[in-house]
Amino acid sequence: MERRTHHLTISLPHRLDTLNDLFARLREATAPAEIEALQDGIWHIWLTAGHPVLDKHLEAGMRALSAGDYTLAIQEFTSLTEASPDYAEGWNKRATAYYMRGEYNASLRDVRETLRREPRHFGALSGWATMLRMLGDDRGALRVLGRLEKICPAWPGLQSQLRDLRDRLEE
Structure with missing residues (x-):
């Protein structure tokens, strides 16, 4: 049986404008509290997939990651990257899960995918x-x-x- 995936895209131009502004400010920031606040703002945007189905996979994967269930986390983040291949944070989260499981080559592959989509991903x-x-x-x-x-x-x-x-x- 052929498996078909429907790609869900995140088309929020204001997100990009906000990210660009936050990154411009981050380049100039010197105070640790300011850097942390700017990073938190960026993470807030990155951790919103922008669609209920995507957010569900992201949240489930993050819960599994926190619980140390890396196999389930990888499954959830794989579903996320398949449904929305352009969503950088799905790749980054899966890279983290692979890293935590000690699968460095797989993690490095997903880091590269993350950076193809968001070269500024600190x-x-x-x-x-x-x-x-x-x-x-x-x-x-x-x-x-x-x-x-x-x-x-x-x-x-x-x-x-x-x-x-x-x-x-x-x-």
């Missing part, structure tokens, strides 16, 4: 850099953190991570 960039460091790819981690630095130069802990990686690579 959560995906941060997770990608963490995995690269765990895998011993300091040069790759430095490149990814450089991308993160363009989005939010004052990201807490970023400058020390960059310094550590540069020092290690110069040895």
Whole structure:
């Protein structure tokens, strides 16, 4: 039996305008409380799939993720990415579930899918850099953190991570 999926698209132009504004402000922010507030605003937009069916999968997947049921979380986020392949956060959440389950290659694949849809996704960039460091790819981690630095130069802990990686690579 052939399985047909109907793609649900999120067409909310004001979301993009709001995201662009928040990211512009994030690039300039230096105070940790301001950075956190701007990130919270961005996450709020990212965590709204924009359709009741999509939101149901997102919420169920996040509940499963919190409960440590990574298999169920991956199933829910897979349903979300199949129903709305352009929704970056579905890919990011599934990347997180794969990461938590120790499936780093699958996680890295989904991080790449996330960043194809939302190149400014600081959560995906941060997770990608963490995995690269765990895998011993300091040069790759430095490149990814450089991308993160363009989005939010004052990201807490970023400058020390960059310094550590540069020092290690110069040895």
